[in-house]
Amino acid sequence: MSTSRPYTLRVAGDLRARIEAEAAKLECSPSDLVRRAIEQHLDGRKLLEGSERRHLRVTEYMQVALDAIIRENHPELRETLVLEADRRMKLHHGA
Template identity: 55%
Template sequence: MKRSKFARTVRFEPEHLQRLEQLAVDQNRSMAEILRSAIIQYLEGHQRFSASELRHLRVAEYTQVALDAIIREEHPELRDTLVLETDRRMERYHGAR
């Protein structure tokens, strides 16, 4: 007899479990839903975006390209400073390096 679903036990580091539990509460979803969604996204290798999300991403990219062109043309001396400040803020506010 072939089963269509399988149950597994997964162990998490305490800080990861706490973050997952908070995410479930914030999204009013069960832990199982959060985990299944994360696994599916990981296995698919990409997140599918809605048309609205893609439009926002496109506008953001366009804005970045346009500003970079303006800065390169009109204020090239500021570009390196702006890139360094962007990197600093990305790390400070978003944990990105």
């Protein structure tokens, strides 16, 4: 006996199109995609592919290494670099 039950959800047309496009890309149904997204959100974790995980780890390593080099060799530039990084995040990523 299945414990799943229907749940009705209204989404704007543009969001529906994005859901359907992503589901097609991942070769799953829109319902499966929405279920996965809700589970990920509620679980508070992202399911990353191995290459994505590696990319994130390498990026973090590079940032730590660069920060150590800057602190040691050019401490006077650190605050300027952090401010510029923040400016670029807002400009390019809206964050």
